[in-house]
Amino acid sequence: MRVREATAVTGGPDRWVGELADGWDILGITNGGYGMALATRAMESAASGRRLISATGTFINRSTPGRVQIDVETLKEGRTTSTLRSTVSRDGTSLFFVTAVFGSATSSTDARDMVAGDPPALPDPGSCVLVQPVEGAPFPPPLSDKVEIRIHPDDAAAFLGTHSAVPSMRGWFRLLDGEPIDAHALVFATDAFPPAIFTSEVGPGWTPTVELSVQVRNPTPTGWLSCRFTTRFVTGGMLEEDGELWDEAGRLVALSRQLALVPR
Numbered sequence: 531m532r533v534r535e536a537t538a539v540t541g542g543p544d545r546w547v548g549e550l551a552d553g554w555d556i557l558g559i560t561n562g563g564y565g566m567a568l569a570t571r572a573m574e575s576a577a578s579g580r581r582l583i584s585a586t587g588t589f590i591n592r593s594t595p596g597r598v599q600i601d602v603e604t605l606k607e608g609r610t611t612s613t614l615r616s617t618v619s620r621d622g623t624s625l626f627f628v629t630a631v632f633g634s635a636t637s638s639t640d641a642r643d644m645v646a647g648d649p650p651a652l653p654d655p656g657s658c659v660l661v662q663p664v665e666g667a668p669f670p671p672p673l674s675d676k677v678e679i680r681i682h683p684d685d686a687a688a689f690l691g692t693h694s695a696v697p698s699m700r701g702w703f704r705l706l707d708g709e710p711i712d713a714h715a716l717v718f719a720t721d722a723f724p725p726a727i728f729t730s731e732v733g734p735g736w737t738p739t740v741e742l743s744v745q746v747r748n749p750t751p752t753g754w755l756s757c758r759f760t761t762r763f764v765t766g767g768m769l770e771e772d773g774e775l776w777d778e779a780g781r782l783v784a785l786s787r788q789l790a791l792v793p794r
Contacts, residue, residue: 531676533705533715536564539572539600546572546600550593556671560593562626562739563721564673567714569616569628572600574714577612580632582713586743589626596620610634649776650700650758652682658701659686661724669734670724677722678704688729697726697761702754703775713749719757720744720773720786726759727769727793735793740768745785753778767792 531551539548548571554564566587574582598620605613611633618625652658658680661670681689681701688694703719705711711719721742728734759773773786 532707532709533567533676533718534709534712536676537568537571537714537718539568539575542572543576544602546575546602547597548572548600549597550595552595553672554676555595555673557668557736558594559736559738560595561671561673561718561721562587562589562593562742563718563744565593565618565626566628566721566742566744567718568598569600569618569626570630570717571714573602573614573616573628573630574632576602576604577614577632578607580612580634581749582717582746583611583631583633584743584745585628585630585717586741587626587628587739588741589739591623591625593618593625598625605629645782647774647782649756649780650682650774652700652702652756655680655702655754658682661701668736669728673722676706677719678702678706679723681724685729689724689734693731694729697728697730697732699723699726699729699757699759701757703757704754711751711755713746716746716749716751716775716784717744719755719775720784721788723757723759725790725793726761726771727764730761732764732793737769737793738791739788740791741789743787746783747785748777748781748783751775751777751781751783755783764792 536551539546550560602616661674661679771788775784
């Protein structure tokens with residue numbers, strides 16, 4: 531199943547229905563980025579033709595595969611941007627909320643870019659480690675075979691026990707069967723990699739997302755995405771993970787920050 535199919539919604543204009551597909555989960559709990567992509571797909575249909583610029587998801591109850599209702603409301607429709615909020619629920623219980631900003635599909639001709647950073651240095655995809663589910667093991671999770679993720683060999687080694695000084699997860703990402711990446715797939719991509727904290731002495735475990743924020747800087751990337759996720763602070767049982775996604779042309783396409791519980 532392609533990402534577009536897995537995030538399809540019906541209904542509108544204010545109430546939508548979607549399906550959190552089976553297999554897009556971790557230990558039976560639906561992946562947060564995937565759930566957000568389903569919600570932003572519905573929200574886009576109510577955004578008067580504007581494109582997704584940013585989205586923040588707040589997760590309050592466990593989401594599991596199955597049918598969900600997505601209620602969308604417009605908080606503000608301004609001259610250049612619109613702000614919308616959605617509530618994703620099942621049987622009257624709210625699972626998570628998404629607040630998103632949508633804007634013009636075209637950039638100002640007067641806009642000037644300043645990018646004080648570079649894509650991660652990665653070996654070619656064929657020299658990186660393919661992430662695949664292992665039957666009977668919780669990690670990597672089933673959703674790993676829904677996309678193609680190839681991890682930097684050094685980070686894969688840290689994941690297996692050598693540990694890194696600063697938790698880092700770098701690698702390549704693309705959709706299967708040549709499916710093009712859009713803004714909603716970018717939202718999912720920011721949460722598709724194994725958490726960076728897995729490369730530390732904390733090790734792997736269920737890492738529940740509390741909040742995930744994604745900025746879509748370029749909604750039409752080309753080729754493989756080179757990705758870098760890092761965690762610098764683990765305090766009070768919480769961690770942050772910062773993500774960067776770049777396309778093959780060296781353009782920054784998305785940024786993310788996730789707040790999560792330390793792996794259990």
